[in-house]
Amino acid sequence: MPPRTPDVDPGTDLERHRALRIALNAAPHLSRPAAYRLALEPERWAGAAARGEPPDRLAAALGVPRAQMERALAVAAEAEPRAARELAAAEQLGAAVLLREDPGYPEALRQLDLPPPVLYVRGALFGALFQTAPAVAIVGSRRADAYGLEVADLFARSLAAAGVAVVSGFAYGIDAAAHRGALAAEASAGGVTLAVLGCGLGVDYPRGHGGLAAEIAARGALLTEFPCGLAPRSWHFPVRNRVIAALTAGTLVVQAAPRSGSLVTARHALELGREVWAVPGRIFDERSLGPNALIRDGATLVQHPRDILETLRPAIRDPQPGLFPAAAKQFTPPPATALAEPPPGLAAEILAALAPGAIRLPEEIAAGLGMPVDGVLGALLELELGGWVRRHPGSAYGRA
Amino acid sequence: MPPRTPDVDPGTDLERHRALRIALNAAPHLSRPAAYRLALEPERWAGAAARGEPPDRLAAALGVPRAQMERALAVAAEAEPRAARELAAAEQLGAAVLLREDPGYPEALRQLDLPPPVLYVRGALFGALFQTAPAVAIVGSRRADAYGLEVADLFARSLAAAGVAVVSGFAYGIDAAAHRGALAAEASAGGVTLAVLGCGLGVDYPRGHGGLAAEIAARGALLTEFPCGLAPRSWHFPVRNRVIAALTAGTLVVQAAPRSGSLVTARHALELGREVWAVPGRIFDERSLGPNALIRDGATLVQHPRDILETLRPAIRDPQPGLFPAAAKQFTPPPATALAEPPPGLAAEILAALAPGAIRLPEEIAAGLGMPVDGVLGALLELELGGWVRRHPGSAYGRA
Numbered sequence: 001m002p003p004r005t006p007d008v009d010p011g012t013d014l015e016r017h018r019a020l021r022i023a024l025n026a027a028p029h030l031s032r033p034a035a036y037r038l039a040l041e042p043e044r045w046a047g048a049a050a051r052g053e054p055p056d057r058l059a060a061a062l063g064v065p066r067a068q069m070e071r072a073l074a075v076a077a078e079a080e081p082r083a084a085r086e087l088a089a090a091e092q093l094g095a096a097v098l099l100r101e102d103p104g105y106p107e108a109l110r111q112l113d114l115p116p117p118v119l120y121v122r123g124a125l126f127g128a129l130f131q132t133a134p135a136v137a138i139v140g141s142r143r144a145d146a147y148g149l150e151v152a153d154l155f156a157r158s159l160a161a162a163g164v165a166v167v168s169g170f171a172y173g174i175d176a177a178a179h180r181g182a183l184a185a186e187a188s189a190g191g192v193t194l195a196v197l198g199c200g201l202g203v204d205y206p207r208g209h210g211g212l213a214a215e216i217a218a219r220g221a222l223l224t225e226f227p228c229g230l231a232p233r234s235w236h237f238p239v240r241n242r243v244i245a246a247l248t249a250g251t252l253v254v255q256a257a258p259r260s261g262s263l264v265t266a267r268h269a270l271e272l273g274r275e276v277w278a279v280p281g282r283i284f285d286e287r288s289l290g291p292n293a294l295i296r297d298g299a300t301l302v303q304h305p306r307d308i309l310e311t312l313r314p315a316i317r318d319p320q321p322g323l324f325p326a327a328a329k330q331f332t333p334p335p336a337t338a339l340a341e342p343p344p345g346l347a348a349e350i351l352a353a354l355a356p357g358a359i360r361l362p363e364e365i366a367a368g369l370g371m372p373v374d375g376v377l378g379a380l381l382e383l384e385l386g387g388w389v390r391r392h393p394g395s396a397y398g399r400a
Numbered sequence: 401m402p403p404r405t406p407d408v409d410p411g412t413d414l415e416r417h418r419a420l421r422i423a424l425n426a427a428p429h430l431s432r433p434a435a436y437r438l439a440l441e442p443e444r445w446a447g448a449a450a451r452g453e454p455p456d457r458l459a460a461a462l463g464v465p466r467a468q469m470e471r472a473l474a475v476a477a478e479a480e481p482r483a484a485r486e487l488a489a490a491e492q493l494g495a496a497v498l499l500r501e502d503p504g505y506p507e508a509l510r511q512l513d514l515p516p517p518v519l520y521v522r523g524a525l526f527g528a529l530f531q532t533a534p535a536v537a538i539v540g541s542r543r544a545d546a547y548g549l550e551v552a553d554l555f556a557r558s559l560a561a562a563g564v565a566v567v568s569g570f571a572y573g574i575d576a577a578a579h580r581g582a583l584a585a586e587a588s589a590g591g592v593t594l595a596v597l598g599c600g601l602g603v604d605y606p607r608g609h610g611g612l613a614a615e616i617a618a619r620g621a622l623l624t625e626f627p628c629g630l631a632p633r634s635w636h637f638p639v640r641n642r643v644i645a646a647l648t649a650g651t652l653v654v655q656a657a658p659r660s661g662s663l664v665t666a667r668h669a670l671e672l673g674r675e676v677w678a679v680p681g682r683i684f685d686e687r688s689l690g691p692n693a694l695i696r697d698g699a700t701l702v703q704h705p706r707d708i709l710e711t712l713r714p715a716i717r718d719p720q721p722g723l724f725p726a727a728a729k730q731f732t733p734p735p736a737t738a739l740a741e742p743p744p745g746l747a748a749e750i751l752a753a754l755a756p757g758a759i760r761l762p763e764e765i766a767a768g769l770g771m772p773v774d775g776v777l778g779a780l781l782e783l784e785l786g787g788w789v790r791r792h793p794g795s796a797y798g799r800a
Contacts (some may be wrong), residue, residue: 033785059774062795063780064778282680301695373460374467385433385514
């Protein structure tokens, strides 16, 4: 690369690169990955065309296909009017336009290898959101059933009430139930939720979610990397799902068909070193095949919001007990030690008296506990039968 | 121990010890563990009382409480008439009485530290059962719902059709559905099932299962360690569950409340180094809290009988495809590689061309694959975005 032309004012250069990145991000014929890559290093190519560098050399140097490079150079030629149009559209929607260097741009996205060049954010809490609260994604099928919707609502309410920001994709089904559940958490608890869209903020999608969007904007935020007027397309959703995974400490998959978008979010979460939680369901239920497969493949099975809250500690304050009195009775998960539970009573005392690795005679154990040998012998037999202790030659006992 | 009195005929001695073990096993006031222990070494104590050895010294030497030792000595004093009564009762029921050294006694039980001294077995297949077929336990709640019953039926049919013996506890609910499912497997496939009882073979328990018992006896076997006339008690069921776990390659828990007997069977299975499988269910369903907790604690989540059959290979023959045409459509579990699925097309070829650890330039990869650099750059960007590859300084790529 030739040395930077010294007669360019750096302030103006930065402004130009800012406009270029907004224009690149909004360019209709540029792939997302190419836009990500080129927006990372505008100084390496923005002035290159003017300097007569051939596009194929630039493309190879920057790691983008030549066709994408040529499109980007065409965008660069009219970057400023394009960016101005985007900024005006965002202003009309009441949305902030954040670039990577801006203070409101989430640190978790900034740290991605290929961060979204631009975020459009609308809502009350976008700045505070990522600094004050841990965030959890709750995602799942658009075609959820009553079970899935109840689970999404319960987890979202409980997490929001505990001070966790609930992030989802603003779709029908699980996503909407998660947003609504978070909003329904007691007002004192915050009830913060963040919707990440697969289209521009100016597009009314999906139909009928306008009221939900307004509620989310009032208490949380709507966020997208897509330009204001861009309608959703199927390939937008994996792009959105990467942002959802990256923004959160972990992703909870509630119901999802095999090969569905929620599993893409889970895969992104795994790749980014985030947690993946899944709610089990019936094996005959298509919508539970996704979460069940995730669990089989190593995701953490969760049965209660506290399974997630315990992972997030100490980042969060205590969940409010008794938040769901109606569901509380049936919603008592079993102890985590179901299989490792020690035997009760005398047997437990004897087990405690047997240090791991030690071999002791029943008489010694009885003397140590101040108990009759007979009772100790009986309890040792029960412990042996239960697999807790093993009998050694000479009638001595040790832990199994 | 004093040297053996030489004027005892060894043949008669063995016969006496056989009768003693049958009598011990049937003695009403002897604990199971004490009976197990004393039946292991009849020669160490059977003649001791006659030789004037004090019971407390015997008790300590054998590792049983003194009260149990005294009861055992009382049983020994009239072992032969007691044993004769048991043998007559068994004969009347058409049951075999098997001791540890008998050929039909299952090897898997013989290898326990404290094996049941006596097994009562009734049915067509008790001898062949444990030698020809691998066995799997299917256990669960007495109060199963439609989901649990359907799962138990499906797994039992499919496993039985594949030549696996289905072992269960003959209770209402999941157990009965498992036995019936195995019996319903196509006749050509065998459909073998084994019921392990928590009471004597002469007791009609649970009510209404007489017909099922007759069917099981005709095609499989009923088995118990309890004497013929002994009614069930709550503490019999953990005893039975140990036998179920020990007899099988693994235990499948279909539906079970927390702290239920099925979890005891699973714990025995774990202790014995057997597999534990569990079928997930809804988190609001009390009956699924047991299996869900087992999965969370490390049991293998299964969604289809083939998940179990694959573990048992090559011990079994192939399952019959199309056995359940009605359930087949909905019953297609997702691929095990849901999360690790490689990207399709050119991206997959590029990934394959990148050896783990290698760092290569896009131009090299393109030349190696005989493809234009442009297409390779585009695919590399997609791979980078998906977390499959990482870009290194100098525009070179390696696996992530």
